[in-house]
Amino acid sequence: MDEFLQDINTLFFFKWICIQENKRFQIYLSEKDKNIIYIETEYGIEEVTFNPLNIIELKVTNKITKEVNFYLHFQMKTIKHALELFNEMIESIISLSSKPVTKVLLSCSGGLTTGFFAQRINEVIRLLGLDLKVDAIGHNNLYQIGTNYDIVLLAPQISYLHAKVHDILKNQIVLNIPPQIFAKYDVGKIISLITKANENKKNQKIFNLMNYQ
Structure with missing residues (x-):
């Protein structure tokens, strides 16, 4: 994929995540690193980290056990692919909210x-x-x-x-x-x-x- 198009898609993906609204979780930017977006529920916290070369990390941590329940990283290819992986991560963190340890x-x-x-x-x-x-x-x-x-x-x-x-x-x-x-x-x-x-x-x-x- 063209590097310029990768940059555009990554920026679009970042902005898209920031404007999502859902009663089951809250979304906010890291105060220390503006390349990290946090998505938090009562039982889990999710980090979406935007690294150089359009590499994106997705991580879900159980707030009670402190264990990582979901982790993967990928390089931006298409918006469709990125959204599919993002939705998988959302399902992971929401499942924590309904299963207290x-x-x-x-x-x-x-x-x-x-x-x-x-x-x-x-x-x-x-x-x-x-x-x-x-x-x-x-x-x-x-x-x-x-x-x-x-x-x-x-x-x-x-x-x-x-x-x-x-x-x-x-x-x-x-x-x-x-x-x-x-x-x-x-x-x-x-x-x-x-x-x-x-x-x-x-x-x-x-x-x-x-x-x-």
Whole structure:
């Protein structure tokens, strides 16, 4: 393609993005770099970066997990091609807005063994594309940050604290990790445990709502 036409198409694409309006996201230019356009929703932020040689980068980051859910770069060829890729990116960020991530906290005596377990769980979560994020912490710091999570899982070493943790973290699901799951670092079974706990919580909310009505 003629370089002049590439420049024109890239400028048109930049201007076109800037004037888009949608209730599901907001669009604004970066204050530090006017070659970057941000598109933001409650759960995701999208960067459209215009580089030299008419190379355009598209990136979507999950604001909760901080993970990149969509990334590609391309050189401007045709407006039609650019719009197709842009729409793919928009679908990616909008899908995040309808899928809030369940935050899970593992806790043991010092956080070392649960930290290793959490790392393995997150690797599988990324591969499967699940809406989960798992962190780990020693039990001494559990009460300070536990309120920021949906589910708290206690390692067998501190399972005796279940009643106390449950009493303090009243709005969280608090469960003991079965020893056979923890000892084997059984990622599949721990994800099943988390999924079942999440479903039970949703069903309880529905039950409470029906009784209230």
